[in-house]
Amino acid sequence: MLNFTVDSRTCTRCGACAADCPPRIISLENGLPAIAPEKEAACYKCQHCLAICPTAAISILGVAPEQCTGLTGTLPAPEAMATLIKGRRSVRRYRDENLAPELLQQLLEVAWHAPTGVNSRQVRFTVVDDRRKMAEFRTNLLEELGKLVRRNALPAGFERYADFVRVWEEQGQDILFRGAPHFLVASAPQAVVTPAQDCLIALSYFELYARVNGVGTVWDGLATLAITQLVPAARQWLGIPDDHAVGYCMAFGPPAVSYQRTVQHPAALIHRVS
CATH class of the missing domain: 3.40.109.10 (NADH Oxidase)
Structure with missing residues (x-):
């Protein structure tokens, strides 16, 4: 059982979960996202649906959005x-x-x-x-x-x-x-x-x-x-x-040495396909 549940109070029916599902098993035919029992075996268990939902309305595999870490403003800077x-x-x-x-x-x-x-x-x-x-x-x-x-x-x-x-x-x-x-x-x-x-x-x-x-x-x-x-x-x-x-x-x-700076390697080997 995937235990796929949707909070109808917060779901906006945007379809992001269905569009991002790798095996395409999430349906919006009845308004709310759903996975038919006969399609559950095809689930990758990747939790993309939970991760992409903008309103934290989806739970799956016993994992609820409130158990997860939000990504907005928490990722390291590119530098x-x-x-x-x-x-x-x-x-x-x-x-x-x-x-x-x-x-x-x-x-x-x-x-x-x-x-x-x-x-x-x-x-x-x-x-x-x-x-x-x-x-x-x-x-x-x-x-x-x-x-x-x-x-x-x-x-x-x-x-x-x-x-x-x-x-x-x-x-x-x-x-x-x-x-x-x-x-x-x-x-x-x-x-x-x-x-x-x-x-x-x-x-x-x-x-x-x-x-x-x-x-x-x-x-x-x-x-x-x-x-x-x-x-x-x-x-x-x-x-x-x-x-x-x-x-x-x-x-x-635990290291017994501490490096103080990055090094300089030659330019990356890159081939651009024409």
């Missing part, structure tokens, strides 16, 4: 958004401290609002939420990599992982996770339309929201390859479902 995007940095130096649990939960909840193919909303965040858990995971993963090195069993193209193991064993230097106290894996069922893309978009949202909350992040390709290509047991350690595709991994936590 602030541009600075956020241009000012993001890959952080490779972290303090050995946990984030506050409430902040960590907020980061995940907000990032999960990222768009997904056909609104599947199946991205799963697997998070290492405590630095002691992270230390154990780091040690176990590097030990397994060390076994591969000593058996000369690293696949072609992964030879540099021998150096990562050596630096860890000789100097205690963590190149895989950069000493971050937290770790995030975005995965999605292989059966959804766009599992990899959904995960990458979600992590991009996570990264930007983390930045404005003073949290550092780094896209962790080295750890992603270690988990998906070299030490498959790591998926079981982390509890990633067997039918999930790992989109990417991100290390994060």
